[in-house]
Amino acid sequence: MPELPEVETVKNTLKRLVLNKKIIDVDVWYTKIIEFPSSTEFIKKIKGQTINDIKRRGKWLVFELDDYFMLSHLRMEGKYFIKSAQDELNKHEHVVFKLDSGEELRYRDTRKFGRMLLIDKDELTDVKQIKELGLEPWDEALTSSYLLEKYKNKRLPIKTVILDQSIITGIGNIYADEILFLSRINPLKVTSKLTESDCANIIKYTKEVLEQAIELGGTTIRTYESSEGVHGRFQNNLLVHNHVGEKCPNCQNIIEKIVVGGRGTYYCKVCQK
């Protein structure tokens, strides 16, 4: 599933493939993907726009066009492919951007969970989806005191709160387990009870885990792949996620799987008190 490292990888790949190309038309085969404006308005406005840059904010891809930002969230299984117009349409290719190069940028999403928005250029920071995002992992403002302040009234388990995009943005279910394992924090620990040292560890290992994952091109579990069909290799480095019944790499205890806030959670109950 695309988390921050996968989105970063997709962004970098797409920049090599579509930068400075003009969108001459768009086909939308599943309109719910287009969250704002209506799909007909979306198509009308985006025609003739050139892709001048692609950035990332949290798990959002931000396509910088001439007059708009196009936001794209891959959610669970969204992927981009570059194909020729002659290639047969895959049943899961829901949005097709026709480029002036003759190629097509196709958005494929088996689960249909992904979303796109087209926003006027001066309104990007007013959009709820962007405005409510918390700090990027490498933001200098991400300090232990920032986390302590955000955490002090939270009675939810830390596993749930580490997934809250309005505090730190970019962490998903896979890396959450890895970060908590390396930080030696029990995923069920009530967030308001975290110490300054816990917070420092979360910050340290968030950066470490995400940086390593970006270097390896993201994680592949089940069906995720980046835009050229290249599979990430980080899955080989996961320490606890998806390792139920296997030995903890640290203490040899058996890794357990529990459900926290409705999310499958893998941890070592010996290492993570």
Added chain:
DNA sequence: AGTGCGACCCGAACGC
């Protein structure tokens, strides 16, 4: 405001 949970999707895995 903080919290809990169903809805959105559909392919894979599972149970029988």
Added chain:
DNA sequence: TGCGTTCGGGTCGCAC
């Protein structure tokens, strides 16, 4: 070519 059921994952919207 077995078929019906369950599960998962990010985010939102609604109820409390």
